[in-house]
Amino acid sequence: MMIVMQSDATQEQISAVVSRVEANGLKVHLSRGAERTVIGIVGDIRVVQPDQFNHMPGIAQITPISRPYKLASREFISEDTHFTINGLPVGGSSVVVVAGPCSVEDRTQLLETAHAVREAGGHALRGGAFKPRTSPYAFQGLGEYGLELLAEAREQTGLSIVTEVMSVDQIPVVMQYADVMQIGARNMQNYSLLHAVGESQYPVLLKRGMSATIQELLMAAEYVLSHGNRRVMLCERGIRTFETATRNTTDINAVPVLKSLTHLPVILDPSHSTGHWAYVTAIARAGIAAGADGLIVEVHTHPEAAMSDGGQSLKPERFAELVRQVGAVAAAVNRELAPQPALPAGVPG
Numbered sequence: 635m636m637i638v639m640q641s642d643a644t645q646e647q648i649s650a651v652v653s654r655v656e657a658n659g660l661k662v663h664l665s666r667g668a669e670r671t672v673i674g675i676v677g678d679i680r681v682v683q684p685d686q687f688n689h690m691p692g693i694a695q696i697t698p699i700s701r702p703y704k705l706a707s708r709e710f711i712s713e714d715t716h717f718t719i720n721g722l723p724v725g726g727s728s729v730v731v732v733a734g735p736c737s738v739e740d741r742t743q744l745l746e747t748a749h750a751v752r753e754a755g756g757h758a759l760r761g762g763a764f765k766p767r768t769s770p771y772a773f774q775g776l777g778e779y780g781l782e783l784l785a786e787a788r789e790q791t792g793l794s795i796v797t798e799v800m801s802v803d804q805i806p807v808v809m810q811y812a813d814v815m816q817i818g819a820r821n822m823q824n825y826s827l828l829h830a831v832g833e834s835q836y837p838v839l840l841k842r843g844m845s846a847t848i849q850e851l852l853m854a855a856e857y858v859l860s861h862g863n864r865r866v867m868l869c870e871r872g873i874r875t876f877e878t879a880t881r882n883t884t885d886i887n888a889v890p891v892l893k894s895l896t897h898l899p900v901i902l903d904p905s906h907s908t909g910h911w912a913y914v915t916a917i918a919r920a921g922i923a924a925g926a927d928g929l930i931v932e933v934h935t936h937p938e939a940a941m942s943d944g945g946q947s948l949k950p951e952r953f954a955e956l957v958r959q960v961g962a963v964a965a966a967v968n969r970e971l972a973p974q975p976a977l978p979a980g981v982p983g
């Protein structure tokens with residue numbers, strides 16, 4: 635349920651409504667837009683009788699939120715959510731490109747790739763230190779050492795770090811080194827993990843499960859938002875279909891559908907959604923043309939030797955071309971690439 639306040643409602647009137655909601659044992663989520671303040675009431679709203687609010691001054695209207703996700707819905711927050719990550723704007727008119735290797739493998743590989751991503755125009759660096767692998771015998775990631783290397787790459791390039799967190803106990807160490815916690819497709823419905831990253835108040839990149847519906851993705855986002863964490867990006871990374879020509883099928887529909895259902899930024903992953911480097915740039919262009927707010931792309935200096943996902947990783951020069959093409963597509967849909975973050979002090983440009 636949401637209570638829309640009149641545009642000239644006073645702070646006292648807003649506080650009075652909030653206190654009345656909280657007296658019912660429910661949580662309130664305030665959304666202060668340019669035009670109006672909306673008080674979202676989430677939880678088991680059966681205990682709330684709308685007539686409790688009759689005659690309270692400052693209220694314009696009381697309406698139910700029809701979707702099962704509340705805080706994630708456009709009904710609750712009509713304007714696009716935007717925020718910054720170390721100064722990098724996410725979710726506004728600009729488009730961000732996150733890139734880097736699937737896995738952090740060693741210092742040389744990571745630093746070379748990070749510099750190449752920066753030179754090609756990337757905005758943030760991705761790289762897995764904790765890897766969710768289908769086989770228990772496959773490379774599982776470097777763990778905390780991998781995170782240390784990511785932090786070193788940030789020091790050298792100014793690129794913020796996006797890395798996966800696979801379990802609740804990894805959250806503190808990932809927060810110590812990284813800037814964005816990625817929830818992988820396989821963990822999209824790991825509710826204790828969603829709860830914990832929600833409580834962390836740390837920026838989250840939430841990937842769609844490979845067999846999850848758009849509504850299930852939004853319900854997963856709701857878990858994070860319901861703990862007061864508003865810095866959530868959604869990521870379409872391809873879904874499983876009967877088609878075997880590609881690793882997954884890019885659900886390009888999901889981009890405009892999500893943009894209409896939710897105010898959260900939408901990022902497209904053309905690497906996992908195709909599984910082949912040769913298709914990555916075309917699908918990256920399609921994602922931005924469809925309205926995505928950014929991309930997350932796998933890049934490797936020596937894809938043939940990669941310890942995971944080499945077949946879908948772009949070499950740096952191909953990635954540079956992707957950034958050029960995506961910039962042109964962004965301009966065609968009245969967007970532009972975000973400015974690159976400043977180089978750290980003391981690093982020659």
Ligand code: PEP
Pocket residue numbers: 736762766817818819820841871906
């Ligand atoms: C990844 O980003 O490397 C990854 C494992 O992605 P997903 O969770 O989408 O499979």
Ligand code: MN
Pocket residue numbers: 736737906932942943
């Ligand atoms: Mn990968």
